[in-house]
Amino acid sequence: MRPTSGKRPAKRRHRKSMFVKRLTPKLRRTLRIRPKGTASRKPKVCPRSDPWTVTPAGSFGDSTKTGTARLRRHSGFAATSSWLNERREFERVVDEFEKEESASDVSERDSLFDGALSRRRPSDEPRRRGKGREDARGSGPWGEEGGSVAGSEEEVSESASDDGESGSDEELSEHGSFLVDPTVASGAESCDEETSQASDSAYKVFLLSKCQLLAVLKPPVALCLVGRAHLTVLQGALTVDGHLVTPSRSGLLVEAGFLSAPAHLHPIRPHSDSSSLQLRRALSRLGASEAWGSLRAHLGPGSAVVLLERAGERWPACQLGAQGLLPRLKGPYLGLGFKLRADRHRQPWRLPLTTLARRLSRACASPGGEVPRVVVCGRQNSGKSTVLRTLVNSLLNMCPEVVYLDCDPGQSEFTPAAALSLTRVTEPLLGPPFTHVHTPEKMYFLGHVSPASQPDAYSAAVSKLLEHCRQHFPNTPLVVNTMGWVAGIGLSLLVDVIRRTSPTDLIQLRPGSADAEDLPPLDPHGVERACGWLTARGDGTGPRVFSCHQLPGGTWRARSQAKLKRDAMMLAYLGRNILNNDTVTPFWLWSTVPYRVPWCSLAIHDCDGVVRKQDLLHVVAGSVVALCVVPREALLETNKSDYPKFVEGTGPYECLGYGLVRAVDPAEKVFYIFSPEPRERLSQVNALVTGDIHLPDAVLFSQAQMFRQKMLPYVEKNLVSSGEEQQEDVLKARVGDESDCE
Structure with a gap:
């Protein structure tokens, strides 16, 4: 019988609740059915002002514990019902977007999406560049067989043993001497000086304390420094990797020997010798007045007295998690954090490079002189980076600034990899690349450490950077770093760089032994008859006359440290603000508050176009992305106003920096992005571009x-x-x- 009570049966009530639960979110919104206890939510509107807002306190990264909990919750995409529904909706929107785009007229566009839209080229494109590409891939610009894709440049002309095993205490006792203070250095058996075997080229070393050392150098002796040290000249003058240091200039921080060549210290004869009174006053300020009696016997014309002080035990990149080969220190050098050794095998390129640097400096100083434009080229491990740093330091002795065009996406000097940049340099470069991270004047994201897959984008980026340099730095010396890939297409791209730069001087580093992969002579006649990637032989685009300097390069090393250098540069870039605050902790990346950016204010793009647009949100999560500025005409919107946009084309795109996407929140439709760039610079970013760069x-x-x-x-x-x-x-x-x- 049917119950007489007015209450509804429990079974029927259960069936209705099950019916409501089975409704899809879309039908719920249509029927205006909300889960119990939830309030109505207004549709989100994409902010028109600056979308880069700091995450509110207590929600992300304000402390290690809270940041950990939030990161666990947002690391990747959890397979929850809300996210699965959001993913299906995102895929549906993308499918509709691709169908609409494929139905439209695509014949007038140069580059379109892969998949539903295929990339097309103008009909005259193969005829314009077909011959140049055939020559580059077949026989090479000089009629030689083109090689396979090689790598970008590896610096350090010295062998691995120079900054590893060599420079031990036995070398120091042979070429120098210690005057140990027995009250400071315990266990010293004798304080007597040892006579040096080479009288004219000897150097003397005196240990003042556990963290201070005095070195007396006489020309033409040269020293190599491995480690980290604060350097101050007390008397005389010397050059540190080409940079002139005198007593009037403040102390410098020298960092060398870790993923780079040792620092080269060479005394020079000043126009007027410093008085001994200045040296005695400097020793008195250091509390080492009694050392004057021992120093006086070793001073002579042109001698330099250098104070080297401890600069810390650990390297910044290692503090942030870099794993690598640190300089090996032992004996008294272990407490100092650096070591010295005589430069027995002085690099043969230093003397001609010094002569060239003096000539270029005089040209910069003269009012009517031609502004120097120097291109340095050579294969991998030939020492281009060391030569370029020495050249930049030498030019800074006479010029207030130097413009550095970095055309090597694999081993960049001032920025992380996979980009080409133009940087204004005002301070000497006294360390490996990760010790002097700079914000470039202009940078374009290539997406790869080699331009093999995108030679057109590489050539276009070089042209835009050179045009920016001519407009904003017409009277500033320019130095150009090229990549170490010098075979096949790489050689054709190098020819384009030389022709578009129109250099006044070209430095070519060549090894002592003949090698099939080495560069042919790059004199004006050879560059004129070469075939570039986008330039043809005899088209008049190249320079008519320039000075070619062929210098002996470094020896080939089978083991490459390119990936280790890129990791160190990425860590130094991401932690550049943390290092300035001296608060390095094991959780530096997670304890930093990220930016909260809405989806609708950014576009997402894969530089290769191989990732489906439905998977782009998964790809950017936990990845290092390039923060780019894409023209509005290249942005493609979907029918969902709160979804991210897409990018049409393959670049290159102007890059303002890099960021780490720590999490993607599908419920709030926001990105959590960490970047060391200032907020004023980030406000210009409108696209996240992924490439071959990783954490x-x-x-x-x-x-x-x-x-x-x-x-x-x-x-x-x-x-x-x-x-x-x-x-x-x-x-x-x-x-x-x-x-x-x-």
Whole structure:
């Protein structure tokens, strides 16, 4: 019988609730049915003002504990019902977008999306550049067989043993002498000086304290410094990698020997010798007045007295998690943090480079002189970076600034990899690239450490950077760094760089032995008859006359440290603001508050076009992306106003910096992005572009100390043994992780 009570049966009430639960979110919105206890939400409107807002306190990164909890919640995309529904909606919007685009007229566009839209070229494109490309790929611009894709340049002309095993205490006792203060250095058996075997070229070393050392140098002796040290000249003058240092100038921080060549200290004869009274006053300020009696016997015409002080135990990039080969120190050098040794095998390129630098400096100083434009080229490991740093330091002795055009996307000097940049340099370069990260005047993101897959974008970026240099720095010396890929297409691209730069001088580093992959002579006649990638032989685009200087380059090294250098540069870039505050912690990346940016204010793009647009949100999560400025006509919008946009074309795009997408929140439709760039600069960014740049593995593995769990975000497998977390070096597969430049 039917119950007489007015209450509805429980079974029927249960069926109705199940019916409501089975409704899709779209039908719920249509029927205006909301879950119990939830308030109505107004549709989101994309902000028109600056979208880069700092994450509110207590929600992300305000403390290590809170930041950890939020990062666990937002690391990647959890397979929740809300996200699955949002993903289906995102895929539906993208499918509709592609269908609309494929139905439109695509014949007038130069480059379109892969997949539904295929890239097309103008009909006259193959005829315009077909011959040049055939020559470049077939026989090479000089009629020689073109090689395969080689890598970008590897510096350090010295062998690995120069900054590793050499420079021990036995070398120091042979070429110099210690005067040890027994009250400071305990265990010293004798304070007597040892006579040097070479009287004219000897140097003397005196240990003032555990962290201070005095060195007396006489021309033409030269020293090599490995490590980190504060350098101050007390008497005389000397050059440090080409930079002139005198007593009137303040002390410098020298960092060398870690992923770079040792610093080269060479005394020079000043126009007027410093008085001994100045040296005695300097020793008195240091509390070492008694050292004057020992120093006086070793002073002579042109001698230089240098004070070297301890500059810290650890390198900044190592503090942030870099793993590499640090300089090996032992004996008394262990407490100093650096070591000295005589430069027995002085690089043969230093003397002609010094002569060239003097001539270029005089040209800069003269009112009617031609502004120098110098191009340095050579294969991998030929020492281009060391030569360029020495040349820049020499020019800064006479010029207030130097413009540096970096055309090597694999081993950039001032920025992370995969980009071409134009940088204004005002301070000497006294260390490896990761010790002097600069904000460039102009930068274009290429997406790869080698231009093999995008030679057109590489050539276009070089042209735009040179045009910007001519407009804004017409009277400033220009130095150009080229990549180490000098075979096949790489040689054709190098010819284009030389022709468009119109250099006044060209420095070609050539090894002592003949090599099939070495560059042919790049004199004006050879450049004129060469075939470039976008320039043809005898088209009049190249320079008519320039000075060609062929210098002996470094020896080839089979083992490459390119990836280690790129990781160190990325860590130094991401932590540049943290290092300035001297608050480096193991959780520096997670304890930093990220920016909260709405989806609708940014476009997402893959530089290769191989990633489906439906998967772009997954790709950018936990990745290092380029923060680019894309023209409005290249942005493509979907029918969802709160969804990210897409980018039409393949670039190159102007890049304002790099950022780490720490999380993507599908519920709020926001990105959480960490970047060291200032907010004023980030306000111009309108696109996130992914490429062949990644977060160093050491940063991913360092999460084990914070998460205290077996599985780590973005790490495929972890091993836990005896209660201690041990990581297996197995990461998720990455497309093109290692480039041909290695």
